Amino acid sequence: xxxxxxxxxxxxxxxxxxxxxxxxxxxxxxxxxxxxxxxxxxxxxxxxxxxxxxxxxxxxxxxxxxxxxxxxxxxxxxxxxxxxxxxxxxxxxxxxxxxxxxxxxxxxxxxxxxxxxxxxxxxxxxxxxxxxxxxxxxxxxxxxxxxxxxxxxxxxxxxxxxxxxxxxxxxxxxxxxxxxxxxxxxxxxxxxxxxxxxxxxxxxxxxxxxxxxxxxxxxxxxxxxxxxxxxxxxxxxxxxxxxxxxxxxxxxxxxxxxxxxxxxxxxxxxxxxxxxxxxxxxxxxxxxxxxxxxxxxxxxxxxxxxxxxxxxxxxxxxxxxxxxxxxxxx
Numbered sequence: 001x002x003x004x005x006x007x008x009x010x011x012x013x014x015x016x017x018x019x020x021x022x023x024x025x026x027x028x029x030x031x032x033x034x035x036x037x038x039x040x041x042x043x044x045x046x047x048x049x050x051x052x053x054x055x056x057x058x059x060x061x062x063x064x065x066x067x068x069x070x071x072x073x074x075x076x077x078x079x080x081x082x083x084x085x086x087x088x089x090x091x092x093x094x095x096x097x098x099x100x101x102x103x104x105x106x107x108x109x110x111x112x113x114x115x116x117x118x119x120x121x122x123x124x125x126x127x128x129x130x131x132x133x134x135x136x137x138x139x140x141x142x143x144x145x146x147x148x149x150x151x152x153x154x155x156x157x158x159x160x161x162x163x164x165x166x167x168x169x170x171x172x173x174x175x176x177x178x179x180x181x182x183x184x185x186x187x188x189x190x191x192x193x194x195x196x197x198x199x200x201x202x203x204x205x206x207x208x209x210x211x212x213x214x215x216x217x218x219x220x221x222x223x224x225x226x227x228x229x230x231x232x233x234x235x236x237x238x239x240x241x242x243x244x245x246x247x248x249x250x251x252x253x254x255x256x257x258x259x260x261x262x263x264x265x266x267x268x269x270x271x272x273x274x275x276x277x278x279x280x281x282x283x284x285x286x287x288x289x290x291x292x293x294x295x296x297x298x299x300x301x302x303x304x305x306x307x308x309x310x311x312x313x314x315x316x317x318x319x320x321x322x323x324x325x326x327x328x329x330x
Contacts, residue, residue, distance in 0.1 A: 048142035056162040058152045059172030068238035070106040082114040084145035163191040195233045
């Protein structure tokens with residue numbers, strides 16, 4: 001059943017989870033007719049957005065991201081908050097399919113009236129998020145969710161891009177992998193706002209404390225992202241609800257610091273600008289590909305690049321200059 005923009009907006013504002021999900025599906029669609037309606041929808045809900053706390057949760061596979069988000073979300077609800085979870089599942093590079101199993105892994109949170117969980121495929125988009133995660137957040141904010149928790153696909157080379165759409169970037173760490181700092185990219189460490197060493201119990205407590213010390217030493221060599229904020233490295237167990245209250249308090253303290261310094265709105269503005277730049281590139285490429293002569297030139301330059309006849313960056317420059325220089329219309 002197709003819903004009008006009015007019906008979707010009404011559903012979003014009333015907290016109708018079915019219509020919120022329909023609105024997100026519309027925004028995720030690549031169909032031209034859906035894109036037109038999605039743009040109208042997003043434009044009209046913009047005055048309702050911007051009041052949530054956006055938290056990105058990242059960590060290696062097995063770090064316990066889903067368990068952490070489920071129990072942190074339940075804790076936030078116990079504090080009187082409404083929580084939306086955007087769980088990004090990695091897509092197959094072959095058929096673009098995705099398991100989307102996060103909702104089944106968060107059974108208890110899914111039962112909560114004040115929780116909304118939306119699993120979405122990354123569809124090959126880099127940065128640990130899906131290409132419409134930012135727009136999905138707007139819908140959840142318009143629906144009145146106080147906390148939006150984004151579970152990324154797992155730490156990778158470009159995972160830090162999730163920091164470009166969130167207010168708080170939380171890194172989950174587990175111990176027991178040999179050199180505890182091995183594999184942690186400097187880029188991740190430069191972007192984190194909070195670190196939570198998860199799955200800590202009596203058997204590995206001393207090792208967890210040693211890991212915390214190593215992480216703190218490593219952070220001493222990295223310039224602070226926010227003036228006046230010393231990144232907390234906290235210990236606990238999401239499974240047993242240990243340490244989550246400290247994380248909740250730290251998130252609130254960090255947001256309060258950013259708001260008092262004026263950095264909160266400044267960062268939000270910068271994030272919106274980055275989304276603008278991303279969509280400009282997407283729309284330009286889509287428009288250019290609609291033109292037959294452009295499509296042929298695109299295929300030729302791409303072939304030259306793939307066969308290493310010429311440097312890929314040179315071919316890209318030649319292609320863009322051919323059609324975007326003054327006097328050329330696409």
